Amino acid sequence: MVNRISTSEREVMRRLARLGIRPQRGDILYFLTTREPGEVEALYAEADRVRRECVGDEIHLRAIIEFSNHCRRDCRYCGIRRNFPGVTRYRMSVGEVVDAAAAAVDLGYRTLVLQSGEDGWFTRDRICRMVAGIKALGDVAVTLAVGERPVDEYRAFFNAGADRYLLKHETSDAELYARLNPGMNLETRIKCLRALKDVGFQTGSGIMIGLPGQTLESLAGDIMLFHELDMDMIGCGPYIPVAGCPTEWSERKREELSFRVLALNRVVTRDTHLPSTTALSTLNENDARALALQRGANVIMPNLTPERYRRFYEIYPSKKRIEVDTRAFRAELESLSFQLGRSISMGRGDRAGWTNA
Ligand code: SF4
Structure with a gap:
């Protein structure tokens, strides 16, 4: 019996192939908007194939410490924005951060992600001491996510040993960016991302899906921008509304589009590290992680912030219910990777070809 491929199937395959060679906004929009389940499944299958071919079967774990x-x-x-009411504020000391990192290293983590709000109390010197203290623990990669800083501070952090830097741009729609981020602008954000790459960091960005006023066209623009900037890590998850900033998109739509954006990022950017985000698991606690790992993701970022602080870093509601017991969560991830025929990486999980020279 001859298996015939229909004209429309051939068209979908042609679009998917083109996305991996010369991405075009029109092809991205096509997969963001299609209502054909078969076409969406073809996208997910291609993302899983590209993931296997370009970054392999290993799942990289990055331990986050929200300091x-x-x-x-x-x-x-x-x-946790400056004027959000009712937030209990905290700062960990440099020593506490290094101790939390040491505990994560003892559990087998080889990448630590140090994340905070834009907190001026953490000066260049304090962050450099924190990075140096962690690098002294052994061969571990340090990722910083501490916001927009002057370029000379980026250089100092890199010289202190930091390997990676995360700075999400959240939306590539300049007007929407300015509306949602008072006093900030997209141009500066992108300049920072380029500067971080120039300094030598493996650099990550990301977006939220379902922000009020966001469009599918701007999501397509986000994926094109990730490609243009050659991001080494890209974190995309659904927007989970906080008080006073409602979304027009249903939970179902935000979840569905988050998977499509993840898969498109994999097909377009090929060997970039893509996490299954905590926000996605907050919307769908049961299946999101496994589905994301089969739709392009190769990274999970467990939260190893000390228990006494963790509940105060609530950038969106209900985030705290995830990953309460760090040892149990690690065992759960190992079991999941086994079920999926994957393995947990024992390495640092640098992007292929990168060296901290
Ligand atoms: S998103 Fe980041 S920079 Fe903006 S208010 Fe929250 S912690 Fe601060």
């Missing part, structure tokens, strides 16, 4: 929830910014969508 300060003070922030000078007032991003409308954020539950």
